[in-house]
Amino acid sequence: xxxxxxxxxxxxxxxxxxxxxxxxxENRLHNKIIVARDGEEALDYMxxxxxxxxxxxxxxxxxxxxxxxxxxxxxxEVLHRLRDNSRTKFVPIxxxxxxxxxxxxVKGYQNGCNAYIRKPVDFSQFGEAVKVxxxxxxxxxxxxxxxxxxxx
Amino acid sequence: MNPKWTxxxxxxxxxxxxxxIFMGIGFLFYRNMTDTIEAVHLGGHSYEMNMALEHLFSDLxxxxxxxxxxxLTQNENYLQPxxxxxQTVHQKFDRLSTxxxxxxxxxxxVTLIGSLMQAKLQELGETITLSKTQGFTAALKLVxxxxxxxxxxxxxxxxxxxxxxNQKLIDKQSLLIEQGFRLTTFSSAIGGILALGILILVYGLxxxxxxxxxxxxxxxxxxxxxxxxxxxxxxxxxxxxxxxVIALDTTNQELESFAYSVSHDLRAPLRxxxxxxxxxxxxxxxxxxxxxxxxxxxxxxxxKRMGELIDDLLKLSRLTRSEMKHEHFDxxxxxxxxxxxxxxxxPDREVQLEVTEGLLVNGDINLLKIxxxxxxxxxxxxxxxxxxxxxxxxxxxxxxxxxxxxIRDNGAGFNMKYADKLFGVFQRLHQMxxxxxxxxxxxxxxxxxxxxxxxxxxxxxENKGATFYFSF
Numbered sequence: 001x002x003x004x005x006x007x008x009x010x011x012x013x014x015x016x017x018x019x020x021x022x023x024x025x026e027n028r029l030h031n032k033i034i035v036a037r038d039g040e041e042a043l044d045y046m047x048x049x050x051x052x053x054x055x056x057x058x059x060x061x062x063x064x065x066x067x068x069x070x071x072x073x074x075x076x077e078v079l080h081r082l083r084d085n086s087r088t089k090f091v092p093i094x095x096x097x098x099x100x101x102x103x104x105x106v107k108g109y110q111n112g113c114n115a116y117i118r119k120p121v122d123f124s125q126f127g128e129a130v131k132v133x134x135x136x137x138x139x140x141x142x143x144x145x146x147x148x149x150x151x152x
Numbered sequence: 153m154n155p156k157w158t159x160x161x162x163x164x165x166x167x168x169x170x171x172x173i174f175m176g177i178g179f180l181f182y183r184n185m186t187d188t189i190e191a192v193h194l195g196g197h198s199y200e201m202n203m204a205l206e207h208l209f210s211d212l213x214x215x216x217x218x219x220x221x222x223x224l225t226q227n228e229n230y231l232q233p234x235x236x237x238x239q240t241v242h243q244k245f246d247r248l249s250t251x252x253x254x255x256x257x258x259x260x261x262v263t264l265i266g267s268l269m270q271a272k273l274q275e276l277g278e279t280i281t282l283s284k285t286q287g288f289t290a291a292l293k294l295v296x297x298x299x300x301x302x303x304x305x306x307x308x309x310x311x312x313x314x315x316x317x318n319q320k321l322i323d324k325q326s327l328l329i330e331q332g333f334r335l336t337t338f339s340s341a342i343g344g345i346l347a348l349g350i351l352i353l354v355y356g357l358x359x360x361x362x363x364x365x366x367x368x369x370x371x372x373x374x375x376x377x378x379x380x381x382x383x384x385x386x387x388x389x390x391x392x393x394x395x396x397v398i399a400l401d402t403t404n405q406e407l408e409s410f411a412y413s414v415s416h417d418l419r420a421p422l423r424x425x426x427x428x429x430x431x432x433x434x435x436x437x438x439x440x441x442x443x444x445x446x447x448x449x450x451x452x453x454x455x456k457r458m459g460e461l462i463d464d465l466l467k468l469s470r471l472t473r474s475e476m477k478h479e480h481f482d483x484x485x486x487x488x489x490x491x492x493x494x495x496x497x498x499p500d501r502e503v504q505l506e507v508t509e510g511l512l513v514n515g516d517i518n519l520l521k522i523x524x525x526x527x528x529x530x531x532x533x534x535x536x537x538x539x540x541x542x543x544x545x546x547x548x549x550x551x552x553x554x555x556x557x558x559i560r561d562n563g564a565g566f567n568m569k570y571a572d573k574l575f576g577v578f579q580r581l582h583q584m585x586x587x588x589x590x591x592x593x594x595x596x597x598x599x600x601x602x603x604x605x606x607x608x609x610x611x612x613x614e615n616k617g618a619t620f621y622f623s624f
Contacts, residue, residue, distance in 0.1 A: 015424035022431055097421045100466075121419060121459030123427035123452075 007031045008060040010042040012070050023127040039073025046088050049145045068097040084114040090138050090144035094097045159361045170350040177343040184336040195325035198318035204248045205311045211237040219276045228367035272303040412467045426455040465593040476516040483511045489546045494532045508546040515604050523600040526593040527559045562617040
């Protein structure tokens with residue numbers, strides 16, 4: 001178990017953002033959620049550039065929830081760049097998107113996502129999905145590095 | 153002309169005949185020439201013989217004349233003809249002998265003439281000698297024996313006979329020549345006319361053939377023009393077709409992007425509607441009366457439904473767009489597999505399945521799987537309220553011997569008067585409460601069949617069951 005409590009949510013739609021945050025609240029998932037509203041912001045946060053210049057990049061989130069259709073820098077591009085970087089390579093990334101198109105799924109896995117979830121319309125199902133996600137990736141799943149080790 | 157012969161055969165035969173006729177005429181002409189020449193020879197020969205006979209006789213007469221003259225005058229000068237004759241008579245006789253060589257009869261006569269001639273000449277010589285030695289009276293005595301006269305007469309007779317014969321021969325040859333000439337002229341004329349006739353015939357055939365060919369040519373030319381025109385038409389049609397294909401492709405691409413945009417963009421607001429409605433429901437739980445509660449629940453219910461509808465529409469459109477791959481496979485196996493899936497999903501239900509084994513088909517296995525899932529799913533769903541649920545999959549042959557497959561169930565069935573509404577998109581004959589569903593299943597089935605160039609239809613009876621037939 002790592003110390004970091006942060007989940008990075010990359011989502012451009014503010015309603016979806018609100019719903020996700022509410023879902024976390026509802027299910028009492030006590031995480032600090034950082035929201036990036038486009039691809040550029042997400043990369044800035046992870047790599048400590050732009051508006052997040054000077055941030056301690058060793059402080060990696062436990063989980064990244066990534067939407068695909070993002071302004072500025074596309075979701076798949078973000079995924080690709082993060083997988084390219086040796087430091088962010090192993091952070092669990094779950095694609096959370098509306099699309100069920102096979103093309104998107106394949107590209108997601110090709111670029112190295114850990115999981116692909118289609119956002120359900122039904123809110124309660126959505127809440128359920130979020131809960132399961134969080135539980136799995138942050139509780140049961142063992143990450144590549146412990147946060148403490150990386151800090152060293 | 154035998155009409156069965158080809159043009160070439162007709163012309164060849166005619167020309168061959170004409171050539172044969174000409175050759176015949178030529179041959180006749182040649183033969184006649186040789187015959188004529190021979191006849192002329194023979195005729196000439198006989199004529200010459202007669203001439204020779206006359207010359208000989210003339211010599212003999214001369215000799216006689218000389219003898220007479222001398223006898224009468226005792227003048228040596230009068231002996232001249234006699235002496236001259238003696239010189240030439242033998243030559244003339246030899247000539248006659250030569251001429252009469254070929255004819256046995258004439259030869260014999262000539263021999264006779266020869267003997268007679270010898271005798272006569274001898275007599276003449278005797279009288280002359282007598283006259284010289286013994287005088288006129290002694291000579292006259294010898295003459296009066298008529299020996300000389302008899303010889304001369306006999307010679308004359310033989311010569312006459314010979315001349316007559318020769319003349320007959322000459323006449324005969326003349327006749328032959330004349331006849332031969334007439335024959336040749338006649339046959340030449342006939343042959344010439346025939347040949348001319350044949351040539352005219354050949355000309356006629358040629359003309360006929362040429363006009364026929366000309367006609368054929370004209371017709372062919374017209375046909376070529378027509379074909380070129382049709383070719384151009386076809387080319388134009390092809391161009392149009394290609395344009396249409398491009399237009400279709402564009403439409404398809406537009407449809408794809410439309411479907412994609414639906415899958416993304418419509419769902420997001422739906423999610424928000426549902427999410428916030430639920431949250432409202434949650435947060436304002438205590439503050440709402442049952443009616444208000446109910447309203448909010450309806451909102452949620454309907455957004456969920458809309459999501460399902462959108463998903464189904466997307467699936468249906470994907471069905472029409474995907475590429476078909478035809479292969480041979482066992483339809484019965486597929487039915488059994490799908491049935492097993494339903495059984496695993498719903499292990500509590502007891503449904504009897506009857507499958508006709510080994511029905512092989514040729515089609516797109518994925519599309520047909522989706523279709524069968526829908527048909528079997530329906531059968532499974534609508535037999536939920538039946539005591540002993542039975543589903544049967546089989547095949548029968550229709551009127552034009554094509555195989556028709558069917559899935560029969562003994563479930564809720566339907567009223568036949570709604571039979572044509574069954575396959576419409578989102579068409580349902582039941583309430584959501586009775587049996588769930590969006591009503592896209594049968595529209596999907598029909599679309600799969602359409603893509604295979606086949607069709608689907610149904611028969612049913614309320615509460616007794618339904619049978620869905622399909623063939624492709």
